Amino acid sequence: MLQRRSRRNAIFRGPGGAVLAVVVLAVIAVVAAALDSPPPPVAGQARVSDGDSFRLGEKRIRLLGLDAPELAQSCTAADGRTWPCGRAARDRMAQFLAAGPADCRPEDTDQYERLLATCSVGGHDLGATMVAEGLAISAGRYWTEEAAARNHRLGIWAGDFDAPRTWRDDHPRPQGISGWLSALGL
Missing domain, CATH: 2.40.50.90 (OB fold (Dihydrolipoamide Acetyltransferase, E2P))
Incomplete structure (x- = not known):
């Protein structure tokens, strides 16, 4: 069980993992903004x-x-x-x-x-x-x-x-x- 958890978290470890985490958060923010955008003028x-x-x-x-x-x-x-x-x-x-x-x-x-x-x-x-x-x-x-x-x-x-x-x-x-x-x- 411990070994599996460490493999899952390994994706976000190190410099490449931090970049991936930022990209994932940015995509979520863009999708949320698009869904909540005001009607056009x-x-x-x-x-x-x-x-x-x-x-x-x-x-x-x-x-x-x-x-x-x-x-x-x-x-x-x-x-x-x-x-x-x-x-x-x-x-x-x-x-x-x-x-x-x-x-x-x-x-x-x-x-x-x-x-x-x-x-x-x-x-x-x-x-x-x-x-x-x-x-x-x-x-x-x-x-x-x-x-x-x-x-x-x-x-x-x-x-x-x-x-x-x-x-x-x-x-x-x-x-x-x-x-x-x-x-x-x-």
């Missing part, structure tokens, strides 16, 4: 979905690092009036997307098979701009932009609002056709 004219997502051809894109109010979400202005902050975020995103083709660098996909990406139009980072204008909160990126929007009381920061995640949790989407019919009052 995508670009083109986009169609808005809401304040942090859109379609680029048949691909659905969700911007990374921010969370915009949901389309049906309302916020409270400084004077106490409610305003449709979700629609305002969507409309502003539509304006950015109308300015030219979107250039997106996907990093991953989510559970809904959307590409999770950082995107720009005309060299302007869409996520940074939405957060800087107070139409989205930072969610892992864009902390500086959020702090500036808060300090200047821009957009949602001018009054009161529920964080988009909290709003989604409190307003679950209807499931199935009967859920949608009941949501429509039918």
Whole structure:
């Protein structure tokens, strides 16, 4: 038994064994990187979905690092009036997307098979701009932009609002056709 173990380990002994071990590890690293590589970049004219997502051809894109109010979400202005902050975020995103083709660098996909990406139009980072204008909160990126929007009381920061995640949790989407019919009052 001892003799067999020493034969197995003999492959990796000496200078040639060290090189072989490095080569084996390099091959494993290359295979792992290829299996875990991000999706390729995508670009083109986009169609808005809401304040942090859109379609680029048949691909659905969700911007990374921010969370915009949901389309049906309302916020409270400084004077106490409610305003449709979700629609305002969507409309502003539509304006950015109308300015030219979107250039997106996907990093991953989510559970809904959307590409999770950082995107720009005309060299302007869409996520940074939405957060800087107070139409989205930072969610892992864009902390500086959020702090500036808060300090200047821009957009949602001018009054009161529920964080988009909290709003989604409190307003679950209807499931199935009967859920949608009941949501429509039918």
